[in-house]
Amino acid sequence: MPSKFIFTNILGSYVFTENYKAVEEILFKDIGQFKEKGIYEDKLRQKHGNLAKPEDNDLHNILLFFKNRKYFPGFLKKNLELTKNSIKESVNNDLFIVQAAGAIGEIDKTLNLLTKRLREWYSLYNPEASDKIRDHEKFSSLIAKKSKKQLLDEFDIDEKDSIGSDLKEKDISAILSLAAQINSLYALRAHYENYLKELEKETCPNLAAILGVAMAAKLIEHTGSLKRLAEMPASTLQVLGAEKALFRHMRNKKNRPPKFGLIHEHQLIQKSKREMYGKVARALADKASIAARVDYFKGKFIGDKLKKELIEKFKIEY
C-alpha cells in the first residue's frame, strides 16, 4: 500500500502523497489552532487512515514543498504572531528582580552624586550641619525638616558663630527643593528594596537566605536567570563576576585563579581570615548553588538550615 505522509507546521496540517503532492490541508487561522495541532492531525488521520511521519529524504522534500513564494505571507504572519506571543510569555519574576536591582543600583549612584551637590550647596548657608551630620540620608532629611537655627541649637552652636552666610529665602528654597527630591529618592529606594524582598520570597527564598537579598539579585542579574544559575556548577558560581581574572588564569596558569567574584562582599567572607578566604568562598558557593537549585525546582525552604551549617562550620555569624 502506498504510504502517505502527515506533516504539520505553523501554516497548517497537511497530507502528502509519496510524490510530495499535498492532497489535503487544514490551514490554521491563528497560532491558537497551531498549538492544538493534535486535533487537526487526528481529523486527517481519521479520514486517510494510515499516515506516516516523514523522515530524512521525505521530510526534506516536504520542506522543499514550502520553499515557495506563495507561502511568504503565511510564514511572515504566523511566525510574527508566535514570536510576539512567546516574547509576552517570557516575562517572569527573574526579569523583575533584575530590573528592580538595577534601579536600586542606579538610584544609589544618583543619590551619591546629588547628595554631594546638596552638601556643597547647603554649606554656603549652614556648613556646620554638613560637618556634624555624616550620614547622607539623615543629612538630607534633617535639613529639609529643620531650620538652620534649630539645627545649630542641637549642635550647641550659637547662630552668630556659624561660618555660613545668611541667604535670601529664594536661595534657601532652591537648595531645599533638591533636598526634597533626594528624600523622595530615598523613599523610592526603600520601596524597591521591599519589592525586591517580596519578589525573592516568591522566586528564590533559599538563595536570598544564604546570600542576602541584594547579592542574590546581583547573581541573577549577572547570569540573566535563576535557571542558568541553577544549572551552573558551584565552582562557576563562586567566581561569577571575576571572569577576567579567570580567563587570565586559564590562558596562563602562572596567574592564580580567582577565589571569588560577586560573592566577595558577603559577610561570611568579609569576616573571615584571609587564609580562609578560599575555603569559605567554596563552602558559600556550594550552599548557594544548592539553594539556587532548590529554588529553581520550587522545593521546600531549607535556607535557614543551609545558613546554620555555614555559621557552625566557620563559627562566624552573619
Added chain:
Amino acid sequence: MISKSKIFEVYEDKARNKLFTVNLTPGKKVYEEPLVTQNNIEYREWDPYSSKLAALIANKCQNIFIRKNDFVLYLGSSTGTTVSHVSDIVGKDGFVFAVDLAPRVMRDLIFNLEARKNTAPILESANHINELMERISIVDVIYQDIAQKNQVDIFLKNISAFLKKDGYALLAVKARSIDVTRKPKQIFNEVREQLENEVTIVDYRTLEPYQKDHAMFAVKKK
C-alpha cells in the same frame, strides 16, 4: 560615487571606502546607519565594524553566496543589524527566516524590521531542529552567527535539515566563544577539521581588523 561592487547586490563607494545595500524600505533606517541617495536610489551604509558579513566583503571575499530572490535561514539574528542587509540583498522576492533565542533582542528586531515584509522573526534556539521545522522551509543559504560553544554542531545540524542540495552556508566563528584559553588560529583549525567531515569548505578568512579573533567559513553541502 556609489557603484556596483564585485558582490551581487552589494555596492561600494571606492573613494570613501564604504559598502552599501539598496534600502528595501526607503526612508527607514534599521539602526544608526547613514542613508545615501544617488540617482533616486536610496542606499544604506554597511559598516564592517558592526557586521561580520560586511567585514567578510571588506576583506575581499569573492562571493557571499546570498543572491537576489534567495531564501535565507539566518541563525543568531540579534537585533537585526546584519539581517537587514541580507533582507536588502535578497529583495522583495526573497525571504529571510531570522532566528534568535533571546527575547530581549527579538523584541528590538521586531520593531527594527517590521516594515520589511521579507523577514520573519523566529524566537527559537538554533539547536531545536524539530521546532524550527514547523516554522521554516528548505532554504538556499544558511548564515550562522551565534557565538556558542557547540556552534559547529548546530551549524551542521541545520545544514543537514534545512539547506537545499548543493546549497551554501556561512559560519561566523568567534574563537573566544569556543575556548578562551587557546589561540584563535588553533580553534579555527579545529573548526575546519570538524566541518570537513561533512561539508566542502569553499572559503575561509579571518575578519581582522574589523572583528577581533573572528573567522568566517563558507561551505557547500555535499
